[in-house]
Amino acid sequence: MSNEQRVLQLLDEILHSERSPEEVCAQCPDLLEEVRKRWLAILAAPGPTRETPKVRTLPHESLGAHIGPYKLLQQIGEGGFGIVYMAEQDRPVHRRVGLKIIVQAQVAPCAVRDSAYSSLR
Secondary structure: OOHHHHHHHHHHHHHOOOOOHHHHOOOOHHHHHHHHHHHHHHHHOOOOOOOOOOOOOOOHHHOOOEEOOEEEEEEEEEOOOEEEEEEEEOOOOOEEEEEEEEOHHHOOOHHHHHHHHHHHO
16 A cells, blocks of 8 residues: 555544544554644635534633643633643653644534545545
C-alpha cells in the first residue's frame, strides 16, 4: 500500500471514529504530519451548517479532565470559535500545549466534512 493510500485510510478512520490523528498514526508516526495537515484542512472546509452535530460540551469544572492524551490545566482564552485551554499532553510525548475546544455552532456537520474529505482524494 502506498503512503498516499495509507494517509487516506487513516483520514477515513479519523472521520468515522472519535480518535485523533495522533491515535490513528501510532503505528505509522512518519505519516502523522501529513495526516494532521489534511485533517485540519477537512475541519476548516467551508460549508452550510444545517445539521447540528453532537458535540461534547465542557463545563468550567472540567479542568483536570482528560481528552484523549490531553489533561486540561487552565482556560487561557475564549473566542467566537471556542475555548482555548493550556493542556498537558502525555503521549506520544510529554509537553504542554494549547488545546482549542470548538463550540458547537462552528463545527462543520459530518456531510460537509465528508465532502471536504472527498475533495482531498
